[in-house]
Amino acid sequence: MNDSSYESSFAMDLVANYPLVKSFLAGSFSGTFSTIVFQPLDLVKTRLQAPVNTSIGANQTSMITIFGKILEKDHLPGLWKGMTPSIARVIPGVGLYFSSLHWLRSLTSKGNGSEPGPLEAVALGMAARSISGICLIPMTVIKTRFESGVYQYGGVIQAFRTIYRNEGVRGLSCGLLPTLFRDAPFSGLYLMFYTQAKAAVPEDWMDSKANAPIHFSCGIVAGLLASFVTQPADVLKTKMQLYPEKFNGIIDVIFYVHKKYGMKGYFKGLAPRMLRRTLMAAMAWTIYEQVTKSMGLK
Known part of the structure; x- marks a missing residue:
């Protein structure tokens, strides 16, 4: 057997025999696809949360207006600015989340394959997201800065080097706390709402050919609720990652946002984020459910 045949056989055996590898690959695939589709919404959300002196303009507060300004300045490709760091973050990040979730569920389900209860779902989702969030925080910082229009980097590698040279490890990990406060509860609540919504659907419906739309609908409901909470x-995370030198910690950002914008400041960018996170999570989970089923994980 030549080297290439051996490597191909080894890779196939690895995928076939290790469920965590299957979960990682299925998660990466589902996350990549949904990220590409909904990247424009993430870009607009970041621009809405950025200070008013960004390159978009001084008085642009409407989601539709920002869409128009981006199209006017950078044309259609401009809506996918920040795609490279987004993909670099999503491929390992979503794969790590789903594989961590699969591993944690295997530890708690006692091999019976049952769906987790509400509190267990919250704990599993938060734990899995915390693992991936901590590991991928440098790419989250770089992605946010690319999308903001405040920073002009030549690429992901240059951004990483520039941030590390000027700000050190602290710069690459800034906003970690609000990121975890955002992502861990989102994933926990999402998984709880998602599993409970699926549990409310008759079992024969879930086994039918219409199970993909059902999964997607359950994901929509879960995403709307988790995004709002x-x-x-998310607002605090964006502020800290764009201007780390301006704030000494999360308390400073909380007071800054309240003083400058009032309570409504904490919900800046809600519409595009709710649309993106809801549709992206619903699509990612739908694709993940179908892929894992075809791989024999379900």
Whole structure:
């Protein structure tokens, strides 16, 4: 057997025999596809949360207006600015989340394959997202800065080097706390709402050919609820990652946002984020459910 045949056989055996590898690959695939589709909404959300002196303009507060300004300045490709760091973050990040979730569920389900209860779902989702969030925080910082229009980097590698040279490890990990406050509760609440919504659907419906639309609908409901609850943490995360030198910690950002914008400041960018996170999570989970089923994980 030549080297290439051996490597191909080894890779196939690895995928076939290790469920965590299957979960990682299925998660990466589902996350990549949904990220590409909904990147424009993430870009607009970041621009809405950025200070008013960004390159978009001084008085642009409407989602539709920002869409128009981006199209006017950078044309259609401009809506996918920040795609490279987004993909670099999503491929390992979503894969790590789903594989961590699969591993944690295997530890708690006692091999019976049952769906987790509400509190267990919250704990599993938060734990899995915390693992991936901590590991991928440098790419989250770089992605946010690319999308903001405040920073002009030549690429992901240059951004990483520039941030590390000027700000050190602290710069690459800034906003970690609000990121976890946003992502961990979102994933926990999302998984709880998602599993409970699926549990309310008759079992024969879930086994039918219409199970993909059902999964997607359950994901929509879960995403709307989880996005709204975690929106303030997303605003704080964006502020800290764009201007780390301006704030000494999360308390400073909380007071800054309240003083400058009032309570509504904590919900800046809610519409595009709710649309993106809801549709992206619903699509990612739908694709993940179908892929894992075809791989024999379900």
